[in-house]
Amino acid sequence: MKIGILKDTAPRERRVALTPDAVARLVKRDLEVVVEQGAGVSAFFADAAYEAAGATVVESAAAGDADLVACVRRPGPDRAGTLRQGSVLLALVGNDGADALEALNRQKVSVLALELVPRITRAQSMDVLSSQATVAGYQAVLLGAHHLPRFLPMLTTAAGSIQPARALVLGAGVAGLQAIATARRLGAIVSGFDVRAAAAEQVESLGARFIAPEALSQDAETAGGYAKELADDQQRRVLEAVAGAIHQSDLVISTAAIPNRPAPRLITREMVEGMKAGAVIIDVSAETGGNCELTRAGETVVHGEVTVVGPLNLPSTMPQHASQMFGRNVQTLIEHLCPEGNLVLDLEDEITGAMCVAHDGAQRQRGTS
Numbered sequence: 001m002k003i004g005i006l007k008d009t010a011p012r013e014r015r016v017a018l019t020p021d022a023v024a025r026l027v028k029r030d031l032e033v034v035v036e037q038g039a040g041v042s043a044f045f046a047d048a049a050y051e052a053a054g055a056t057v058v059e060s061a062a063a064g065d066a067d068l069v070a071c072v073r074r075p076g077p078d079r080a081g082t083l084r085q086g087s088v089l090l091a092l093v094g095n096d097g098a099d100a101l102e103a104l105n106r107q108k109v110s111v112l113a114l115e116l117v118p119r120i121t122r123a124q125s126m127d128v129l130s131s132q133a134t135v136a137g138y139q140a141v142l143l144g145a146h147h148l149p150r151f152l153p154m155l156t157t158a159a160g161s162i163q164p165a166r167a168l169v170l171g172a173g174v175a176g177l178q179a180i181a182t183a184r185r186l187g188a189i190v191s192g193f194d195v196r197a198a199a200a201e202q203v204e205s206l207g208a209r210f211i212a213p214e215a216l217s218q219d220a221e222t223a224g225g226y227a228k229e230l231a232d233d234q235q236r237r238v239l240e241a242v243a244g245a246i247h248q249s250d251l252v253i254s255t256a257a258i259p260n261r262p263a264p265r266l267i268t269r270e271m272v273e274g275m276k277a278g279a280v281i282i283d284v285s286a287e288t289g290g291n292c293e294l295t296r297a298g299e300t301v302v303h304g305e306v307t308v309v310g311p312l313n314l315p316s317t318m319p320q321h322a323s324q325m326f327g328r329n330v331q332t333l334i335e336h337l338c339p340e341g342n343l344v345l346d347l348e349d350e351i352t353g354a355m356c357v358a359h360d361g362a363q364r365q366r367g368t369s
Contacts, residue, residue, distance in 0.1 A: 286311060
């Protein structure tokens with residue numbers, strides 16, 4: 001059983017799908033691992049570290065000639081066509097991969113989309129979305145602190161006292177909760193908001209104040225724990241709640257997202273125009289449309305005296321630990337797929353079936369088992 005690790009070449013992508021520590025664990029299970037030359041260099045994992053872990057470093061074409069191939073983001077059509085016929089690919093597929101899936105289908109490559117790991121107890125250790133959201137929430141606060149024209153913590157100095165900044169975090173999923181924890185550690189006064197009823201206790205457990213509990217919705221959560229699209233009257237209550245808190249905030253971290261849907265619009269132009277001079281918004285959901293009306297993905301917009309940042313691929317800006325967490329998720333998934341050292345692609349399995357978007361030359365409906 002051979003596992004191939006591809007070097008990711010997508011723009012702004014610095015992560016690698018498996019790190020040397022994860023490779024070493026797989027090698028101990030008598031699995032053969034080949035790594036494309038330079039695959040981990042951008043994440044500060046040298047080829048020599050993979051060799052020390054028991055892997056073989058190979059040329060590009062040889063890395064794709066494996067029973068199971070792993071990369072962070074799906075390979076483009078040119079690279080997809082070089083994978084071994086009938087192999088299995090593990091990667092973040094995204095919603096714009098039609099051309100790549102066609103190339104993979106021609107090779108009869110079975111594609112397991114890492115973003116579709118089901119939210120069930122036995123799949124928690126395979127959930128790359130949660131691990132990478134942890135990185136994104138942490139990095140979002142540091143990015144906000146960089147753009148702020150003031151300190152986050154309270155300071156007592158010979159030049160007088162500095163009052164702490166006020167941070168507001170919108171969305172209390174994994175990224176939002178990590179942003180709350182990070183902003184608290186940096187000394188800000190933190191508030192949080194989410195439409196899900198369970199979120200209030202989670203926000204308060206981190207020492208933040210939960211704003212506008214009257215805007216909570218008992219039916220705003222899917223069975224998997226994600227937020228879902230709101231009815232018009234619920235959305236109106238949410239906007240009113242955000243508007244009531246945002247004008248007091250120095251830093252806003254917005255992380256609200258709905259799976260396979262555009263990000264919900266929570267911050268209007270009018271709200272931004274009512275914010276403090278020098279305030280900063282970090283819109284973590286920029287890649288899926290943004291929570292702020294003024295967000296431009298990949299750009300920093302200055303509107304009046306407010307800065308709106310739309311970062312792309314925040315986890316990749318901290319590639320070493322992001323890759324280590326990603327790699328542990330992928331390693332656990334590989335162990336699930338190879339229980340006795342041989343690859344078993346059981347589409348009736350609740351994990352494998354939910355992730356498989358292409359098999360035996362045909363595209364499958366997402367979530368089909």
